[in-house]
Amino acid sequence: MRRIYLDKNLQFVFGVTLMAVLGVSSIVPALPGIMDGLSIGPVQIGLVISAFTLPGVIFSPLMGVLADRMGRRIVLVPALFVFGGFGFACFFARTMPELLALRFVQGVGASPLGVLYGTIIGDLYHGPERGQAMGYNASALAMGTALYPAIGGILAILGWNYPFLLPLLAIPLGVAIIFHMDIPNPDRQGSFAEYLRGALRRMRTRRALSLFATTLVTFVILYGPIITYLPLLLDARYEASAPMIGAVFLIASGFTGLASFQLGRLAERFGQRTLLLAASVFYALSMLLMPLAPGLWYVVPPVICFGLAQGLNIPTVMTMLTTIAPMEQRGAFMAANGFLLRLAQTVAPLLMGGLFALFGMQAVYLGGLACAVILFALAFFCIEK
Secondary structure, rough: OOOOOOOOHHHHHHHHHHHHHHHHOOOOOOOOOHHHHHHHHHHHHHHHHHHHHHHHHHHHHHHHHHHHHHHHHHHHHHHHHHHHHHHHHHHOOHHHHHHHHHHHHHHHHHHHHHHHHHHHHHHHHHOOHHHHHHHHHHHHHHHHHHHHHHHHHHHOOEEEEEEEEHHHHHHHHHHHHHHHOOOOOOOOOHHHHHHHHHHHHOOOOOHHHHHHHHHHHHHHHHHHHHHOOHHHHHHHOOOOOHHHHHHHHHHHHHHHHHHHHHHHHHHHHHOOOHHHHHHHHHHHHHHHHHOOOOHHHHHHHHHHHHHHHHHHHHHHHHHHHHOOOOOOHHHHHHHHHHHHHHHHHHHHHHHOOOOHHOOOHHHHHHHHHHEEEEEHHHHHHOOOO
């Protein structure tokens, strides 16, 4: 295979992906400072995140359809400008209502980004190169997820609002995309009704529905036992400090990036279905071993298992979805997948919170184990070789 990570078009996609994860990851270390600076409490601070993520639930499906009908670039470039401009404007917010309003509009700009990076990879690459490109992009995503909290934490030393300087990077990226990125245009022949009927018909196939279900269950694991409850487990059981907890998550991101970077070779050798089955086994091992770890550093092996599972699972699902969908419907497919992802982000903390309230921490990880079993069943019974 050629070294497609050197392709300028894929490097632009990396930039879009890094912007897609910047909006939350970079400001997490600044949340205590925002509370002090704007004189708000722990209940209100969550709104700073929710105001940004809510537009994704509302607008992502619409943006996917617009990208199919109007073209990728027409949606992508204005989205980057809105994301960058209103994200930077948050630097000047002096009241909570001002910050929430600006974060909401910034979230509108962010809503197409997570849809479009997978869509454009599907447009640009075919065959084994598509899986390879998805893997490289997942590595870039893992790197951003790992590094942004550190960068945001350093900027937050200067003041709670300094991490909001980072979205400015989206504006030169948008300008460069206008002049230098080659983006294929989808075929827009046929009426809008025909387009919707065709997209819905392909989405209702067993393979597509299984992949959508895989995304939903995967992100229930991520946002339930991992993001919401792993920090609580590490703090309550091992009295882990914030830097130690951050190191644990950094290890997970590192192994996600490692597995993703090798995805093209692994898929060519073993097949995509086998990778999904292996990912489900890694998820199961992580859910079994995490609550049983007798000490802090014994958590590292199950965390590595989780990181490997993420690196094998998520880019493989996206590759398979972009292969099912023709170019003229690919935005709609990725938008539907993005909607389910955000639904899982919302539902998972509530679902696992209910298990925790009723049965304790062990039940949270048993719930994650049940999700891993569902992933195995989906890959084994519903996804063809």
